[in-house]
Amino acid sequence: MSGTKRVSLTIDGRRVVAEEGTSILAAAGAAGIDIPHFCYHPGLQVEGSCRMCLVEIEGLPKLELSCSSPVREGQVLWTANEKVREARRDVLEFLLAEHPLDCPICDKAGECRLQDYYDLYGRFPGRMFEPRERRAKMTPLGRGLILDRERCILCTRCVRFLQQVTGTGELGVFERGLGSEVGISEGAAVDNDYSGNLVDICPVGAITAADFRFKTRAWFLARRPSICPQCGRGCAIVVESVEGYPLSKGERRVYRITAGEDPAVNGFWICDLGRSGRRDIDERRHHRLLKRGEPAPGLIWPQAVAEIAARIRALPGPDRAARMAVVLNSRLTCEELDLAKRLFVDRLGLTRVFFADRKPGAADRLLITAERVPNAKGVIEAGFRPRLPSLEELAAEEVLLLFGSELAAHYDEGATADALGSVGSRFLFATHAGPLDRMADLVVPLAVPAEGPGTYINIQGLRRTFGRAVPPRQGVATGVDVLISLARSLAIDLGEAHAR
Amino acid sequence: MIENGLALLPHDDRSWRLEDYLARGGYEAARKAITAMTPEAVVDEVGRAVLRGRGGAGFPAGMKWGFVPRGAAGPKYLCVNADEGEPGTFKDRLILMRAPHRLLEGMLVAAYAVGIPKAFIYVRGEYARIAVRLEEAIDEARAAGFLGPSVFGTAFGLEVVVHLGAGAYICGEETALLESLEGRRGQPRVKPPFPATVGLFRSPTVVNNVETLASLPGILGRGADWFRERGVPGDGGTRLFSVSGAVRRPGVYELPVGTSLRTIIESHAGGPPEGRTIKAVVPGGLSAPVLKPEELDVPMDFDSLAGAGSMLGSAGIVVISDRTPILDVLHVTARFYADESCGKCTPCRIGTRWILKIVERLRAAGGGPEDLDLVVRLAEGIRGKTLCPLGEGAALPIRALVTRFRDELERAVAR
Numbered sequence: 001m002s003g004t005k006r007v008s009l010t011i012d013g014r015r016v017v018a019e020e021g022t023s024i025l026a027a028a029g030a031a032g033i034d035i036p037h038f039c040y041h042p043g044l045q046v047e048g049s050c051r052m053c054l055v056e057i058e059g060l061p062k063l064e065l066s067c068s069s070p071v072r073e074g075q076v077l078w079t080a081n082e083k084v085r086e087a088r089r090d091v092l093e094f095l096l097a098e099h100p101l102d103c104p105i106c107d108k109a110g111e112c113r114l115q116d117y118y119d120l121y122g123r124f125p126g127r128m129f130e131p132r133e134r135r136a137k138m139t140p141l142g143r144g145l146i147l148d149r150e151r152c153i154l155c156t157r158c159v160r161f162l163q164q165v166t167g168t169g170e171l172g173v174f175e176r177g178l179g180s181e182v183g184i185s186e187g188a189a190v191d192n193d194y195s196g197n198l199v200d201i202c203p204v205g206a207i208t209a210a211d212f213r214f215k216t217r218a219w220f221l222a223r224r225p226s227i228c229p230q231c232g233r234g235c236a237i238v239v240e241s242v243e244g245y246p247l248s249k250g251e252r253r254v255y256r257i258t259a260g261e262d263p264a265v266n267g268f269w270i271c272d273l274g275r276s277g278r279r280d281i282d283e284r285r286h287h288r289l290l291k292r293g294e295p296a297p298g299l300i301w302p303q304a305v306a307e308i309a310a311r312i313r314a315l316p317g318p319d320r321a322a323r324m325a326v327v328l329n330s331r332l333t334c335e336e337l338d339l340a341k342r343l344f345v346d347r348l349g350l351t352r353v354f355f356a357d358r359k360p361g362a363a364d365r366l367l368i369t370a371e372r373v374p375n376a377k378g379v380i381e382a383g384f385r386p387r388l389p390s391l392e393e394l395a396a397e398e399v400l401l402l403f404g405s406e407l408a409a410h411y412d413e414g415a416t417a418d419a420l421g422s423v424g425s426r427f428l429f430a431t432h433a434g435p436l437d438r439m440a441d442l443v444v445p446l447a448v449p450a451e452g453p454g455t456y457i458n459i460q461g462l463r464r465t466f467g468r469a470v471p472p473r474q475g476v477a478t479g480v481d482v483l484i485s486l487a488r489s490l491a492i493d494l495g496e497a498h499a500r
Numbered sequence: 501m502i503e504n505g506l507a508l509l510p511h512d513d514r515s516w517r518l519e520d521y522l523a524r525g526g527y528e529a530a531r532k533a534i535t536a537m538t539p540e541a542v543v544d545e546v547g548r549a550v551l552r553g554r555g556g557a558g559f560p561a562g563m564k565w566g567f568v569p570r571g572a573a574g575p576k577y578l579c580v581n582a583d584e585g586e587p588g589t590f591k592d593r594l595i596l597m598r599a600p601h602r603l604l605e606g607m608l609v610a611a612y613a614v615g616i617p618k619a620f621i622y623v624r625g626e627y628a629r630i631a632v633r634l635e636e637a638i639d640e641a642r643a644a645g646f647l648g649p650s651v652f653g654t655a656f657g658l659e660v661v662v663h664l665g666a667g668a669y670i671c672g673e674e675t676a677l678l679e680s681l682e683g684r685r686g687q688p689r690v691k692p693p694f695p696a697t698v699g700l701f702r703s704p705t706v707v708n709n710v711e712t713l714a715s716l717p718g719i720l721g722r723g724a725d726w727f728r729e730r731g732v733p734g735d736g737g738t739r740l741f742s743v744s745g746a747v748r749r750p751g752v753y754e755l756p757v758g759t760s761l762r763t764i765i766e767s768h769a770g771g772p773p774e775g776r777t778i779k780a781v782v783p784g785g786l787s788a789p790v791l792k793p794e795e796l797d798v799p800m801d802f803d804s805l806a807g808a809g810s811m812l813g814s815a816g817i818v819v820i821s822d823r824t825p826i827l828d829v830l831h832v833t834a835r836f837y838a839d840e841s842c843g844k845c846t847p848c849r850i851g852t853r854w855i856l857k858i859v860e861r862l863r864a865a866g867g868g869p870e871d872l873d874l875v876v877r878l879a880e881g882i883r884g885k886t887l888c889p890l891g892e893g894a895a896l897p898i899r900a901l902v903t904r905f906r907d908e909l910e911r912a913v914a915r
Contacts, residue, residue: 048690049845051885062884068690090881094850127874130857154843173685173843176668178853180843 009075024066025053028079035079036088036117038095038203039155040067043268044164050155052117054087055079063087088121097128098178099204100150108205110218114153133178142170142189143272144210145198149181152206158182158198165269166366168192182206193368196275197268200258212256216242225260226469227456228274229331229449231361232369232376234458235270236260239281239450239469254281254450254470264462271368277450284432286445287475293438301477302485304444309489311399311425312348323398323424325352327389329406330373333454334463336479337375337382339494340403343483345383347492352393355379355386356406369459374449377457391419398424403446403479405434429482445476452478516633518640521601529721530608531652537720542613546716548724550736554591555581555672555709556785556813557889558735558802565614567696568704577700578611578619579681579707583665583672585624586785587836588816591740591752592710596623596630599714600637604660606713608651609720611658614706619660622677625667634662669840673888674707676842687844688888711740731757735801739815743769746776746821758804762796765819776821780905784813786833787893789900790820810900826905827863827912833901834859837894848891851882855898866915876902 005020011028018027025035026042038050046068054063058076063084066077078084095114103109135149159171159182170190174183184190190198199209221240228235241254257278259270289299315323326344328337344350363370379386391411394400400423408416413435420426420439428440431448449456451472455465472478477485487494514520521527533542547562568576580603584592595603607619623631638660641647649657663681670676671686678700680686699705715737719727728736735757741764744750748770755764761783765771772778780790783800789810791798798808805812820829838856843849855878858871876899883895902909 046690048887051846051887054885065690068692087885090885091846093881094846094854097854098850127877128854130854130861153846154849175843176670176685177838177841177843178849180849 007071007073007075009071009073009077011077012079018071020071022071024055024057024064024069024071024075024077027071028066028077033079035066036113036121037067038113038153039157041157041160041201041268044157044160047156047160050153051091052088054084054091056081056084085121088117089124092118092122093124093127095153096122096126098132098150099153100132102151106151106205107208107213108151108202108218112205113203135181139183140189141184141198141207142191143195145190145195146208146210146213147182148206148208151204152182153204154180154182155203156182157201157203158207161194161197161201162190162192165197166192166194193271193273193364194269194366196272197259197270201268209256215252216255221255223258224469225466226450226452227374227464227466228257228270228277229374229456230271230273230277230372231367232371232374232459233266233367234374234456234462234464235266235274235367236262236464237270237274237277239278241470243471252282254278262464265458265460265464266367269367271364271366273368280432281448281450281470285448285473285476286430286433286437286443287473288445289475290437290440290443292441301444301475301482304442305482305485306489307442308401308427309486311427312490315398321349321351324348324350324400325354325389325394325397326350326401327354327356327394327403327407328379328384328386329355329404330357330371330376330379330386331404331449332375332378332479333449333452333456334375334378334382335454336483337378337384339480339483339487341382341384342494343487343490343492344401347487347494348490352389352397353384354389354393355384356388356402356404356410357386358406359409371459374458375456377459377461378455381457391415395419395422400426402426402428402430402436402440405430405432405436408435429479431476444482445473446482447472447476447478451476454480516598516600516637518601518637518644521599525721526601526717527605527608527646529717529719530605530612530646533609533720534612534652534654534656539613539615542609542720545724546609546613546719549719549727550731550734551712551715551719551727552735552802553709554711554715554739554814556586556787558812561708561712564696564708565610565706567694568614568706569697570615572704575618575701575703576614576616577703577705578607578614578616579674579677579695579700579705580607580619580621580713581672581674581677581707581709582621582627582630583624583677584627584710584814585669585672585840586787586814586816588742588744588782588818589785589814590742590744591815593627593630594740594752595710595714596627596634600634601641602714602717603634603710604637604641604647606716607660608646608658609716610706610708610713612651612656616706617657617659619658620681620700621660621662622671622681623662623664624671625665628664631662631664638662668842669836670842670888670890673890676888677707678705685842687842688890690887732799732801732804734803741768741800742814742816743819744817745819746772746778746824747819748773755800758799758801760797760799761791761817764800764817765796769817769819772819772821776823778819779822779824780820780826780829782816782818782820782897784811785816786818786836787811787889787897788813789896790829790904792904811896825912826901826908827859830898830901830909831856831859831863833897834894837890837898841890841894845887845891847882848886848894851878851891852894854878855894862913867913869910871913872902872906872909 008017016031037053039047053066055066056078139147228237238258289296358372360370426440428443431446450469453467551561552558668686671680675689676686695705731737741753753768778793802812834856838852841848841852879895879899
C-alpha cells in the first residue's frame, strides 16, 4: 500500500520495519518473533484481557500490552527479557491455578496454547493448594459444540467471534469475577453456519466439536492445505488426516477440515458446510470400477479408459460430432477443464459439451455463495459456455461421457433412466456413489478435489492453486489422469506437459 | 472550620433547593464563564488552579479536558462519575444530597469549556434516593433556564441525563462506567484509546468525578489563585476527607489539600475513642496501602502520599484501632476485591480469589509464614499486569497489610 507510513523499531535487538498502526504483536510476528497470546486474534477486535502478551517498552515504567499498542518510530522493545518472562510465568500460573490438569483426556492436547506456553515459558512447580472452582464439564452449546467451563480461560474469542463476525451473538459472559462463565441464554443455542470456527479459535480445550471429540489425537494428524469445493468462495482449508498408522475398516481417514488463512478470500474463517466436506472425502466414495452397475473385480481404470476410447473410435469420424456428447461440471479444476476443452472441443470437434452442476442454494452475507460449485469462473475462462442439456438432447446420442452425477439433481430419476437407456454407450466418471451408477455401462472412480492438485478461480475471480491434501484412494484416478489417458488411447497429443 | 470551598450546608430539607442555592450566589460562576469568558479562558483558569481529579487517580482536570479534540465533528459527552464505590469514601454522596446544584453548575462550566452539549450522571445503584433528588434538581435548573437548549439565554445548551448503575465497584473505573452506560457488561476497556478521544458511543468524552466538578464554581467564582493557594504546589484547593473507623467524630471534613493525616484524625475527627490506640490507617480509600501510627504526619496531597508508599486516592480515611485483628482487615480487603473483580483480565480474576482462598484457610485452620509469602507473591503477580487499576488497587493494600504487619499475622495464623 503506497501512502502508508512505515516506522522502524528495535525488537529484541533486531531492527524491524512495520506499517504505521500495526500492533507490536503483529509487527513482531511478521518479523518471526512470536509473542504468546490467548485473547488476541487477528480476525477479531483487540480485547486485551488475557495479559499474556505483555512486553517491555524502553522508557515506560510498566509492561505494555503488545496486542493493543501500536508500533512507534524508534521504539526499543523487549519481548523475552527476564521481566517479561516473569510476567508470563505469573499469568500462566494464574491460568493454571484454575485449569484442570486433564491434558491426557483433553481433545486440545497437542494443539493447546496453554499447554504449549507452559512448556515454553512456565515449567514452575504448582503452588495452588486451595480447592479449585468446580464447573460444568459438558455443556452443549448447539451445533454439536460442547463447552467445558473448567477448561475455559475466558479469552472471549468465541463470544467476540459471534458478535463481530457472524453478528449472531449467541454466546455471552455471565456472572462476574471468578464466577464469570461463557454461556448461552436459555433456549438460544449457537445456531449459525460458522459455528465450527469456535472450535478452531478456542485456544484451549473448552469448546470441542462432537464430530471430533475423542476420535483421535492432534499429533496423529497430517495437516495439508487445500481449497474448499463446496461453493463459489473457494475458501482456504486445512485437511487434517491420519496417515501414520494403517486404518482399520470403516475408520476415518480425514478427521476434520479446519479453516485455512487467505486474507483476500476467507480471512480466517470457513463455514460449517466446508467443514462437513470431510465426509465427502471419505464417505460414499467410488473406489472400484462398476460395469453395468456391478463391481468389476480385476478391472483397473486404464483398461476402462481404453475400452471407452475404443467405443469412441468406433464412431465414424465424420459423424462423431453429431453422435457423441459430454457432460462436464464446474467442480473440475482449471487443468481438467483445459484438457477437456482441447480433447473434446478442439480435437474431437464435439459441439455438444454440456454442464450439469449442483443446484444453487442461498447466499449469506459472509462467505457462502449461491452457486455451490468452486470453479464456475474457471469454466468460462477455459472457453466453455456452460448449459444444462435436456434429456431429449442426451437421448439421441450414440456415446455419452458423463463427468459427475449432478444430472440426477435436475431431472426425475425415471425420466433420466429412460433417456440414458436410449443412448448407445454411457460412461460415467464419478467421485461418489449416485443414482446414475446403475444407468452407466462403466463407472470410473474419480478423485475428489482434496486429492488434487489443481486450480480454482473463485467468485471474486481470484485464482488459487492447491496441492494434494490427502493421497487419492487406491484405485481412483484424477480427472487429469483420465483425460490424458483417454487422449493417448485416441492417439491424440494434447501437449499435456504444458497443461500440467 | 475553615473557609468552605464547596459551600456545604447543614442537612435540612430546603438548603439543597435552587432557591436557597441562588440566595447563596449559586450559578453566578457558571453565568460568568458562559456569558463573559471564552471556553479557552475557562480551561486556562481551571488549569492554573491545579485541580487534580478527586475520584482517585488525581489526574489534572484541565489537562484531561485538553485531550478532547477541538472542533471535531460529531457528538461529545460529559460523564459524571457518581459511582462512589471505594470503601471508606462517602464524600460525593454528601455533595449530591446537599448541594446537587453545585454539581450541575460545575457540569455547566466543564461542558462549556470543552464544547459539550450532553451530559450523563452515572450514579451508583445504592444511591437510588440521591438519583431522585438529582432529577428534582435538574428539573429546577431546567425550569430556570440553567439547563436545556439555551443556558442563560446563550447559544450554549446542555442536557443532563441521570443513569443509575447496578451496584458494581468496577463501574467506577471510567471505561467500565462507559460500557455500563452504553448498556453492556460493566468491564473496563483497553486503553489507549482514552475516553477523551474514543469514549461514550465511540465519541470524545470527558469523565470527571462529582467533587472535581463541584470544585469548578469556586475556581471560576473566586479565581484560580484563590483555589490553588489553598492547597500545596502541584495539588491545589481544599478537598473532602471522609473519615471513618476508630475515631470519635467520623464524617466528611473539608480541609486544604496537604493537611497532615494526624491533624485530620486527631484535631478534626477527635482521635480514637477512649481506651483505644491507632494500629493502622488507610489514608485514601481501601486501595491505598495502610500506614502505621508513626507515619501519620504525612501531608494529605497526591505527591506526599506517593512518597510515603501509599496514595491519596479518593481521600477516604479508615482508622483501624488496636482492637482490630489485621487478619480480619486482610480478610475483608481480600474478600472485597475478589467479589468486585469484574473477571475480565486473568491476574485480577484468578489472583484476587486465590488470595482470598488462602486467607480464608488461614482464618479457619491457620498456617505458616510460607502462606503469607505466597500471598505477597501473588499480590506481586497481579501488580502491574492487569487491565485496569482495580488489580493494582487490590495488590497494593494486600501486600502492604502482610508486609507491614507480618509479625502480628504470623502469630495470628500459627496453631
